[in-house]
Amino acid sequence: MRYLVAAMRTLLFLDPKDNIAVSLADLEVGQIIEQEEITITVLNPISRGHKIATQEINKGAGVIKYGERMGHATVDIKIGEHVHTHNVLGDRLSSEQL
Amino acid sequence: MAPLMAFARADNRWGLRNHVLVLPLHSALSSTAREIADAIPGAVALGHDWSGEDDNDLERVISTLSGCAANPNNHSVVFLTLETPFEKEIVFRASSMSAQSLLEVSLPQMGSIAALTVSAKEITANLVVQASLEHRVEAPWSAILLGLECGGSDALSGITANPALGIASDRLVGLGATSVLGETTEILGAEHLLAARAIDPEVGKRIVATVARYESSINYEGIDLRGAQPSRGNIEGGLSTLEEKSLGAAKKAGNAPFTGVLEFAEIPQIPGLYFMDTPGHDIEQLAGFAAGHINIVVFTSGRGTPTGSPIMPVIKVSTNTPMFESLTDLIDLDAGTIAEGLETLEETGARIFDEICEVANGKLTRAERGGHQEFALSRMYGTVLG
Numbered sequence: 001m002r003y004l005v006a007a008m009r010t011l012l013f014l015d016p017k018d019n020i021a022v023s024l025a026d027l028e029v030g031q032i033i034e035q036e037e038i039t040i041t042v043l044n045p046i047s048r049g050h051k052i053a054t055q056e057i058n059k060g061a062g063v064i065k066y067g068e069r070m071g072h073a074t075v076d077i078k079i080g081e082h083v084h085t086h087n088v089l090g091d092r093l094s095s096e097q098l
Numbered sequence: 099m100a101p102l103m104a105f106a107r108a109d110n111r112w113g114l115r116n117h118v119l120v121l122p123l124h125s126a127l128s129s130t131a132r133e134i135a136d137a138i139p140g141a142v143a144l145g146h147d148w149s150g151e152d153d154n155d156l157e158r159v160i161s162t163l164s165g166c167a168a169n170p171n172n173h174s175v176v177f178l179t180l181e182t183p184f185e186k187e188i189v190f191r192a193s194s195m196s197a198q199s200l201l202e203v204s205l206p207q208m209g210s211i212a213a214l215t216v217s218a219k220e221i222t223a224n225l226v227v228q229a230s231l232e233h234r235v236e237a238p239w240s241a242i243l244l245g246l247e248c249g250g251s252d253a254l255s256g257i258t259a260n261p262a263l264g265i266a267s268d269r270l271v272g273l274g275a276t277s278v279l280g281e282t283t284e285i286l287g288a289e290h291l292l293a294a295r296a297i298d299p300e301v302g303k304r305i306v307a308t309v310a311r312y313e314s315s316i317n318y319e320g321i322d323l324r325g326a327q328p329s330r331g332n333i334e335g336g337l338s339t340l341e342e343k344s345l346g347a348a349k350k351a352g353n354a355p356f357t358g359v360l361e362f363a364e365i366p367q368i369p370g371l372y373f374m375d376t377p378g379h380d381i382e383q384l385a386g387f388a389a390g391h392i393n394i395v396v397f398t399s400g401r402g403t404p405t406g407s408p409i410m411p412v413i414k415v416s417t418n419t420p421m422f423e424s425l426t427d428l429i430d431l432d433a434g435t436i437a438e439g440l441e442t443l444e445e446t447g448a449r450i451f452d453e454i455c456e457v458a459n460g461k462l463t464r465a466e467r468g469g470h471q472e473f474a475l476s477r478m479y480g481t482v483l484g
Contacts, residue, residue, distance in 0.1 A: 009439070012257060022253055022336075024437055049253035049336035049400075049418070063338075066256065068291070070342035083338065090339030092287055092313065 011035055011052065015067035019055040020083050022065075023048055044082040051083040063088050103234035103459045104241045107170050108197035112241030114393045114458045115171040115411065116232060117142045118225040120178065120218065123163065123185040125149045127178040130211055134176075134218050140226040141176075142408040146475050150182055154479045161363040162475055164188045165389025168196035169409050170243075173229035176222050177202040178214065195365070199225065234460065240369045242275035242458055245387035245395040245410065246350040248284070249380040251328075252335025252400025252417055256346020258446070259398035259417040259433035264352030265447025266396070266454060267371070271354040276369045278360065278392055279351040282312045283378035287341025288348040292373065296356045304359040308375045331401050350398065362476065363389035380405055382476035384412070394458055396450060404428050405472050406465025411457050414464060415450060430464050 010033050011021040027046040032039060038054065046052050051065070057077040062069040071090040077083060105113035118141045122131040128145035135143035144166060148159050167175045167188070175192065179185045181204045193200050201221055208214040246267060248255060267277040279285070285292060289309040296302035328337040337343045357370025363386050366372050374390060376383040380403065387395060388409040395410050397403070400417040402425040416422035419434030431453055435441040441449075457463055 012437070014257065022257060047336065051253070051336065051338070065342055066345045068288070068341075068345050070287070070345060071339035084336070085333055085338050088338045090287070090341050092341060 009035060011040075011054075013054070014065060017067040018064045019053065019057055020051040020063060020065055021054050023050055023052055027052065041080045043078060043080040046082045053077045053079050053081045053083050055079060057083075100455065100459070102237045102239065102241060102455065104237035105170075105173070105232055106235055106237070111170040111391070112237050112393070113170045113173070114241070114460075115409075116140075116173040116229045117171060117409070118222055118229055119144060119167065119169075119172045119175045119409070120222055121163065121167055121175055122146070122178040123188055124178075124180045124182070126180065127205065127211075127214075130215055130218075131178055134178075134215060134222055137219055138222050138226055140229060141222050142471060144408045144473050146473060148475055150180070150184055152184070155477045156184065158362065158478065159475055160184065160188050160191065162385055162389045164191035164195070165363045165365065165391065166385070166409060167192035167200065168198070169388055169391050169393065170196075171393045171409050172196075172198055173232065174199035174201070174225045176218055176225065178218060179204045181206050199228075201225070239270065239273040239275045242270060242394060242454070243366065243390075243392045244270055244275060244277045244454065245384070245392040246277060246279045247281075247380065247384065247387070247395055247397040247412075248347050248350060248399065249397065249403055249405065250335075250399045250401030251284075251332050251337060251343055251346065253337055253346075254335075254417040254434065254437055255398060255400050256342075256349050257417075258436040258443075259400075259415045260346055260349040261352075262433045262436065262443050262446035263350045263396050263398055263415065263450055265444060266352075266451040267350065268352035268354045269447070269451050270454070271352075271369070271371050274369050276366050276372065277351070277354070278366065278372045278374050278387065278390065279348070280374045280376035280383045280387060281347065281378050282309060282375050283340075284347040285309060285344050285373070286313060287339075287344040289344075291345075292348055292351065292356060295353070297358075297370075301356055301358055305356065305373055308359055308373070312375075335400050350396075360390060362386045365391045377476055379474070379476070381472045381474040384410070385473055385476055388473075394454060396454065398433070399429070402428060404465065404468065404470045406463070406468070406470030408471040408473055411463045412465045412470075413450075413453055413457055427468065428464055 293302035422432035
């Protein structure tokens with residue numbers, strides 16, 4: 001697999017099945033990103049290396065990175081939101097009671 | 099490609115280093131071992147805290163210490179012993195796995211620590227001279243037993259350093275070398291992808307079963323791993339779940355088929371890509387690799403680490419350029435170039451491959467230059483005796 005080289009890119013889209021992208025820069029609220037034929041308005045401050053939702057992710061739905069399920073949303077997540085421990089939980093080794 | 103040059107051992111194994119290892123078989127002699135090795139350039143000590151406990155970890159300890167003694171990077175070993183039966187078992191097992199000189203200096207025979215130190219220094223110095231007379235000769239690719247390690251992972255680990263290392267690992271496996279992925283904790287959530295690459299269904303089942311065994315032990319203990327995995331550092335770096343970390347960690351093993359599954363400290367018998375059941379703790383897991391006769395390691399890190407090994411050269415690769423630039427004395431290569439848009443994964447992978455070859459041929463790593471020689475015994479149970 002050949003990853004996209006990141007020159008002049010703000011976000012890294014790892015796999016077509018993903019509903020998140022990885023930020024290659026620190027993002028500010030209100031920043032508008034136009035890339036890969038989509039436009040995303042950043043809703044939270046997002047640090048470099050962290051994830052941003054590129055699709056709506058409903059509560060309980062899988063969060064997909066590298067084309068694989070890495071956990072599920074614990075609340076509804078909007079496009080442009082920071083996707084991290086406050087709204088995602090792993091499916092495994094978790095004592096969560098749903 | 100420059101030829102691979104290594105130290106030929108009498109039993110057809112290959113050393114990428116030619117240490118004289120000073121190995122205490124009881125914690126009481128660990129400081130003495132360090133004193134001896136510090137006095138003699140070319141000698142390394144492997145200090146530890148095992149005091150002969152006969153508990154559920156006994157077999158794990160014996161296999162770790164005997165395996166480390168028989169690692170092909172050792173020219174020879176000087177055991178420091180109290181002559182207990184367990185220590186004799188370690189020496190016996192090491193000698194059954196290794197054609198190198200294994201000498202023993204025992205405290206009961208020497209009568210005092212002072213006399214033992216004098217005698218062991220003399221023996222060690224003589225072995226170092228013998229080691230210095232040996233030369234590297236051209237070696238086959240099967241001489242390389244590469245360990246794949248990551249620690250202090252961040253969100254770029256699975257995008258830069260790990261897949262670039264995977265490219266280097268695939269190329270080595272294709273040439274006939276051995277490559278070993280460890281850290282069971284860190285393939286949890288990715289095991290189905292690795293199992294799908296097994297050379298036969300049996301190996302695939304063992305990969306899944308190894309993770310299941312770990313998962314059930316955690317569930318049995320009632321531990322909620324979410325506090326520890328991903329770690330706080332991982333979370334700050336942008337990793338949200340253990341599965342996310344694992345999907346990125348597994349990329350170190352590239353795309354080659356899995357030849358087999360190894361228990362902790364087990365020695366791979368034929369070249370290929372393996373998974374070894376080791377803990378997520380970096381230094382304990384490196385002990386498992388050393389005991390499994392791995393002779394070189396690549397360690398990818400997002401947060402940075404000084405970790406080295408007394409036995410294996412450890413090449414450090416940063417996942418991001420800012421960390422590389424702040425820890426230049428610890429990190430050998432930067433894979434953050436991929437995220438910076440300066441290199442493709444393939445180019446970084448080729449650079450890692452070249453570095454593995456150079457270090458295999460004798461180039462010192464940053465960890466070696468800095469004298470970083472961490473070692474920790476891996477234990478499964480609390481110590482209840484003693």
